[in-house]
Amino acid sequence: MSHLILVINLGSTTTKLALYRDLSCTYIKTYSHDKGIIKLDQKAQEEIRYQIIIDFLNESNTNASDIDFVSARGGLLKPIEGGTYLINDDMLLDLNTRRYGEHASNLSGILAHSFAKNHGIKAVITDPVVVDELCDEARLTGIKDVNRKSIFHALNQKAVARKFADSIDQTYEDLRLIVIHMGGGITVGAHLGGKVIDVNNGLKGDGPMSPTRAGSIPVDALLDYLEDTNISHADLISLVSKRSGLLSHLDSADVEEIVSSIKEGDRDKEQVVSAMVFQIAKEIGAKAAVLKGQVDQIIFTGGLSYSDYIIDSITEYVDFIAPITVYAGELEMDALAYGAYSVLEDNRLLKSYIREEEHD
Structure with a gap:
């Protein structure tokens, strides 16, 4: 029925x-x-x-x-x-x-x-x-009472992981995958045994910068910024989660428009996007280490995956790790x-x- x-x-x-x-x-x-x-x-x-x-x-x-x-x-x-x-x-x-x-x-x-x-x-x-399947090693930090939180694009990451598994007649649980969701926020997950054992918190300051989010910030520089600006806790959260990344540097989060300007020769925009690409690639490399170099596939998804410029730029850094598949957009x-x-x-x-x- x-x-x-x-x-x-x-x-x-x-x-x-x-x-x-x-x-x-x-x-x-x-x-x-x-x-x-x-x-x-x-x-x-x-x-x-x-x-x-x-x-x-x-x-x-x-x-x-x-x-x-x-x-x-x-x-x-x-x-x-x-x-x-x-x-x-x-x-x-x-x-x-x-x-x-x-x-x-x-x-x-x-x-x-x-x-x-x-x-x-x-x-x-x-x-x-809020799906949390982190291994203990991913959760702990160098400060005893401060742990990492798992906040990421769980629904879409797991959906594209299953779709890829189906496409090769395998089960999701049997594959070792790195899945990158690239939208307003960017999360990079290490998938092992059907669980996301390590992933950056794509909302409040962890991993690569994105169109609207700060990503990881050096602690000393952030403390100096807090002292210089006297910004409130609420405003700081708003800054790192809504008003940072490409938006902070370029006053725009429209990646299609930004890439178009780069192709017309805008070197300032190229430098900022190159930094974002560099940081995404570093995060992928870190997840490859978590999986001990045994990666079956790297999978890109999310709105930014429609951009050949972004995908090609990241691929130059990471295609030595594993084959790459792109599922642009989302399967929510x-x-x-x-x-x-x-x-x-x-x-x-x-x-x-x-x-x-x-x-x-």
Whole structure:
């Protein structure tokens, strides 16, 4: 028996919705939002975004009662291993209270749960950004009470890893891969045994700089910057996660436009992009060392992977490590449908989210 799956993927400026009949997409649409909606807080957006889901079903001539299952993008939760999780009361409480942070992706799970509850079905999330499968060596730092956090493009990284495995008739768990997601943020993961045992935190200052993020910064230089500018903690987080990288150097994060200027002879822009490429290549080399030089494939994905200039520039540094495959863009919607379909076919794969107790 086939299943009709509603996929919900909310970003800060868009609502992406799709219908899948098992693993085949039958209807998909992205709704872009104006500033009037974007500036509202999470709670205020709930009713507006829920109505968009209803409008989507009407546009696709789908009765809400025909939906068998809902699959949503995971939000900011406690660190968890990869997989598909039921949106239960524990998860819903953490999402609603924004315990681990506020992001539009939190709303995906909240609205999925509301829709599922209204129609007597189940809702799940798959591979949220907080997937944490780091080995102990990757987690520890030189300061006892400071550990590295795993925040990365888990959903898309694992999706393209599985796609590559399928393309060579292998299983994801049997391959040793380096996967690089290049978008507004850049994360480079070492995949071993079906787990991401090492990955840079692509959000708050780790790894290569990206179009909008700082990447790793020398501690002494950052401390001097803090003293010179007297910047607040909140403003510093905003700086390193939203207003750094190419945007800081070039006042633009539009890579296509920047590359076009480079090809016309803009040496200043070429220097900055070359630095970003250099840092991405270094991160790939580090992950090759983590995998002890035994790498089956290097896989590029994300929006920047559409740029032949960027891919070719990085390839010059790393093609000695392993063969290279490019899956430009992202497979998030397919990955969310896959997660839901997998547990529909085998309920033993469904995981439970258990909330951590809060301490004073």
